[in-house]
Amino acid sequence: MKGVRLKDITKMFGNVHGVKELNIDIQPGEFFTFLGPSGCGKTTTLRMIAGFYYPTEGKIFFDDRDVTTLQPNKRNIGMVFQNYALFPHMTVNENIAFGLEVRKFSKAEIKQKVDQVRELVRLGQYGERKINELSGGQQQRVALARALVIEPDILLLDEPLSNLDAKLREETRIEIKRLQAELGVTTIYVTHDQTEAMAMSDRIMVMENGYVQQIGTPQEIYNRPVNRFVSTFIGESNTIEMTITSIDGEQVVAETGPGVSLRGRLTNSSPLAPMHVGETVHVSIRPESIQLGGGENGLTGTIKFVEFTGMSVHYLVDISGITFKMMSINTGGELLEVGDAIRLNIPTRSLYFLGE
Numbered sequence: 151m152k153g154v155r156l157k158d159i160t161k162m163f164g165n166v167h168g169v170k171e172l173n174i175d176i177q178p179g180e181f182f183t184f185l186g187p188s189g190c191g192k193t194t195t196l197r198m199i200a201g202f203y204y205p206t207e208g209k210i211f212f213d214d215r216d217v218t219t220l221q222p223n224k225r226n227i228g229m230v231f232q233n234y235a236l237f238p239h240m241t242v243n244e245n246i247a248f249g250l251e252v253r254k255f256s257k258a259e260i261k262q263k264v265d266q267v268r269e270l271v272r273l274g275q276y277g278e279r280k281i282n283e284l285s286g287g288q289q290q291r292v293a294l295a296r297a298l299v300i301e302p303d304i305l306l307l308d309e310p311l312s313n314l315d316a317k318l319r320e321e322t323r324i325e326i327k328r329l330q331a332e333l334g335v336t337t338i339y340v341t342h343d344q345t346e347a348m349a350m351s352d353r354i355m356v357m358e359n360g361y362v363q364q365i366g367t368p369q370e371i372y373n374r375p376v377n378r379f380v381s382t383f384i385g386e387s388n389t390i391e392m393t394i395t396s397i398d399g400e401q402v403v404a405e406t407g408p409g410v411s412l413r414g415r416l417t418n419s420s421p422l423a424p425m426h427v428g429e430t431v432h433v434s435i436r437p438e439s440i441q442l443g444g445g446e447n448g449l450t451g452t453i454k455f456v457e458f459t460g461m462s463v464h465y466l467v468d469i470s471g472i473t474f475k476m477m478s479i480n481t482g483g484e485l486l487e488v489g490d491a492i493r494l495n496i497p498t499r500s501l502y503f504l505g506e
């Protein structure tokens with residue numbers, strides 16, 4: 151397993167930038183995810199690491215080795231694509247063996263390695279099956295086996311679950327995580343699905359329009375988003391504009407025009423947030439952090455909308471003309487109803503002050 155370092159990477163396509171001034175340091179054995187909406191530059195970055203694109207500027211290192219312009223087949227990487235790129239009329243064994251044959255391993259070695267990795271992905275009995283006789287989930291595992299059999303230093307996964315249905319996606323993401331932990335292979339994962347990214351990654355890089363917005367652990371990204379883009383892209387968020395009216399020691403008071411005045415904590419803020427009296431600042435409040443009943447930031451509101459999803463209940467609540475999303479876990483009790491007047495609390499630790 152190897153570390154991957156991208157230093158000041160920019161990729162231009164004519165006048166259009168794919169990615170700009172990218173700096174990433176991925177640790178050996180890390181599960182690192184590129185997350186962002188369509189067109190943000192995830193695939194472009196992955197392709198540069200694979201060697202299919204060369205950067206316009208900057209350098210790429212595997213450990214200390216400069217691989218910026220090294221041929222893809224000399225990088226010892228395993229790749230799984232969204233469409234798997236398997237040979238449909240060949241068997242599972244033939245598909246898995248492909249990379250080993252290219253590398254001129256002996257027949258005996260190939261058999262031993264293919265058998266071993268087929269067991270690893272739990273396709274023990276399927277060696278002689280043709281690809282077009284397998285389910286989508288099984289094909290996905292063949293693609294993974296084919297990438298792993300060459301014992302890559304780095305595993306690159308580009309939206310590998312997007313062709314699977316919801317239930318299978320969940321099962322497969324656990325399976326990939328298990329394999330990755332077992333093998334300890336440095337893994338770079340591309341997805342636009344934030345739940346998948348949160349569930350699988352050691353660290354996530356959130357991208358938008360070719361730029362890095364934030365790099366951090368799933369908890370850091372969720373609990374301490376640096377800016378409005380990250381706070382709204384990851385999970386649900388109430389992102390509201392407020393003006394800071396006072397700062398007293400650790401305590402900050404902010405207002406949303408007339409009506410709602412909330413207390414927060416000075417240190418519960420992005421390094422990019424303008425934490426000074428008189429400044430306009432955006433505040434992120436997660437729906438699940440709003441509590442029923444009064445408290446340190448007690449408010450009154452009216453229920454405008456109720457959505458029951460089984461595990462949770464989602465509400466829209468009007469508070470002095472601002473609509474807040476609120477979420478609670480279903481415990482089998484009575485639900486609130488549209489029109490109900492409620493008291494609620496937004497704990498001071500739940501206000502997170504964002505950068506732009």
Ligand code: ATP
Pocket residue numbers: 163166167168169186187188189190191192193194195342
């Ligand atoms: P998706 O999730 O849709 O795959 P992405 O985040 O992987 O998106 P990229 O495919 O990396 O995004 O694209 C980043 C930007 O670079 C986009 O604006 C895209 O239009 C542009 N781009 C990517 N490849 C090329 C190319 N070969 N020629 C011209 N522009 C390109």
